[in-house]
Amino acid sequence: MKRWIPARLSATQLQVRRPSRRAAGYAAVAAACLAGAALAVPAARAAAPPASGCAAVNLIVARASTEAAGEGTTQSLATQIVNSSTQTVSQEAVVYPATLTNYASSESQGVTNAEQELTTAVNNCPNQKEVLLGYSQGAEVSMDVIAGNSEVGSVKAVSTAISSHVVAIANFGDPGHVVGQSWDLGTATRAGLFPRSSAQLKLLTAFGGSGKIAAWCDANDPYCASGANLTVHLTYLSRYQNAAASFVLGKIGG
Numbered sequence: 728m729k730r731w732i733p734a735r736l737s738a739t740q741l742q743v744r745r746p747s748r749r750a751a752g753y754a755a756v757a758a759a760c761l762a763g764a765a766l767a768v769p770a771a772r773a774a775a776p777p778a779s780g781c782a783a784v785n786l787i788v789a790r791a792s793t794e795a796a797g798e799g800t801t802q803s804l805a806t807q808i809v810n811s812s813t814q815t816v817s818q819e820a821v822v823y824p825a826t827l828t829n830y831a832s833s834e835s836q837g838v839t840n841a842e843q844e845l846t847t848a849v850n851n852c853p854n855q856k857e858v859l860l861g862y863s864q865g866a867e868v869s870m871d872v873i874a875g876n877s878e879v880g881s882v883k884a885v886s887t888a889i890s891s892h893v894v895a896i897a898n899f900g901d902p903g904h905v906v907g908q909s910w911d912l913g914t915a916t917r918a919g920l921f922p923r924s925s926a927q928l929k930l931l932t933a934f935g936g937s938g939k940i941a942a943w944c945d946a947n948d949p950y951c952a953s954g955a956n957l958t959v960h961l962t963y964l965s966r967y968q969n970a971a972a973s974f975v976l977g978k979i980g981g
């Protein structure tokens with residue numbers, strides 16, 4: 728689902744269109760906790776799309792595991808970006824299961840569908856700036872669009888002809904986190920449950936590294952830092968939402 732949202736306008740009716748590894752411990756604890764962790768998010772100020780049919784910026788949002796279909800808690804970040812930008816901004820959610828059971832298949836479907844949504848956006852609006860946002864499993868999805876994954880079917884990275892249109896990626900609690908990368912933010916000193924390979928890291932570096940990616944992972948997060956404190960994993964937006972919004976706004980040009 729894509730919504731057309733220029734910033735700083737009073738609310739009107741939304742214009743809607745439709746575009747187009749594996750851890751038992753992860754499933755055991757996070758299913759209940761993430762489902763209960765959804766935050767109420769403010770409505771973005773909305774209006775009809777520009778005459779060209781293309782907003783200046785498009786946000787593609789991948790929700791966390793077990794969240795209901797849509798953008799999940801990360802919608803609050805998307806809304807902040809929309810309401811702070813001086814440009815027209817559209818947003819859409821990655822359509823994928825976001826389940827903890829059959830996690831590998833779910834994440835692979837997320838990468839496949841995110842790549843399809845991104846490709847459609849680029850083909851329809853080649854001058855549009857694309858932004859990927861994600862949380863938890865959705866964070867892994869957002870990174871694997873660029874890096875490919877090693878899950879079911881080994882989804883290949885999207886082509887550089889498409890990824891070159893992505894100006895920013897911001898995410899939280901990525902289970903594919905690897906310590907010591909230029910884009911790493913937060914306090915983590917240990918890798919995630921499913922750390923990326925050197926080949927994947929090279930693709931992320933070639934994409935732009937810290938010039939385009941901001942990925943927050945804090946110490947003791949069970950999924951991105953192999954820790955034991957679930958609260959750390961569930962509360963990134965309370966700590967870093969403003970920083971993430973500022974990062975994205977800087978990359979899209981305000």
